[in-house]
Amino acid sequence: MKIAIVGAGVAGLTCARAMVKAGLAPVIFDKSRGVGGRLATRRAEPGLQFDHGAPYLTATGSGFAEVLRQAEEAGALAGWQGPLRAADAGAAAFVGLPGMSGFARYLAEGLEVQAGATVTAVTAEGSGWRVAWGDQAQVFDRVILTLPAPQILRMIAPDLSLASALRAVEMAPCLTLMAAFKGVCASPAPERTETDDLDWIALDSAKPGRDGGRQCWVAQANAAFSRRHLELEPPQIAERMLPLLCRHIGRRPAEATHAVAHRWRFSQAERPLGQPFLADPSQGLFAGGDWCLGRTVEDAWTSGRALAAQLLGA
Helix, strand or coil, rough: CCCCECCCCCCHHHHHHHHHHHHCCCCCCCCCCCCCCCCCCEECCCCCCCCCCCCCCCCCCHHHHHHHHHHHCCCCEEEEEECCCCHHHCCEEEEEEECCHHHHHCCCCCCCECCCCCCCCEEEEECCEEEEEEEEEEECEEEEEEECCCCCCCHHHCCCCCHHHHHCEEEEEEEEEEEEEEECCCCCCCCCCCCEEEEEEEEEHHHHCCHHHHHHEEEECCCHHHHHHHCCCCCHHHHHHHHHHHHHHHHHHHEEEEEEEEEEEEEEEECCCCCCEEEEEECCCEEEEEHHHHCHHHHHHHHHHHHHHHHHCC
């Protein structure tokens, strides 16, 4: 059986791992150079790196907790004592090594990933599905789409059975600032805020396994700010976000030695699907991701496991 998975985030990687364990050989396509999706680490000049997607990992269920434990034993994760979002208060938190993308690379070990392959269309062909990327195309028996719901809608026919459910999912954007400073903080440094246009602040260089010689900060805007400024160019976004960050860390914008913005157009589900995945078993097309259940990496893992169980059961 020829199986394609579009998206090398946690949902896609988790689904693929379960299939490989069952003796199948799925091929994963992803537009990025590496794996992980929003489990991402950006590196700049020597000594600078930023976890500009998910800032940490937590588990509420025993299954994902065991995955985190095994990843920690393998050296892909480390415990983190930094402040957590209100919804994660009291939970054990972990960060990837040497960055958050380290956990994704751990999940991807032994999997066939075609990086830099931007899938543009998935169309029915005979009893299978034609997956097109770049100037190439291939027909697969089963296709699993683990991209954000709006991106899936762009590559499938609007009259497919999955489309109406996908259109009901609402996702919010998130603008992220990555900024570096020399020296120590002039005032106590908060690591999160929900009091203004910023939803999250973290001193990334203080995480385990990072180079603490430079202050590397990550600031994530809330959904309202992100929507207002979504279509600005990244330098313009950075220009607007840097003063917001400096206000909280006791620095001046002119002191920043590095300030770059990233646009997550589809960051988190504001209205999730409400079930672990979508499937049209009669046609062999499946869709899943964190947007099915919520906003966390564990939600993506849960969706990926459920997708694999459905396909393997069928």
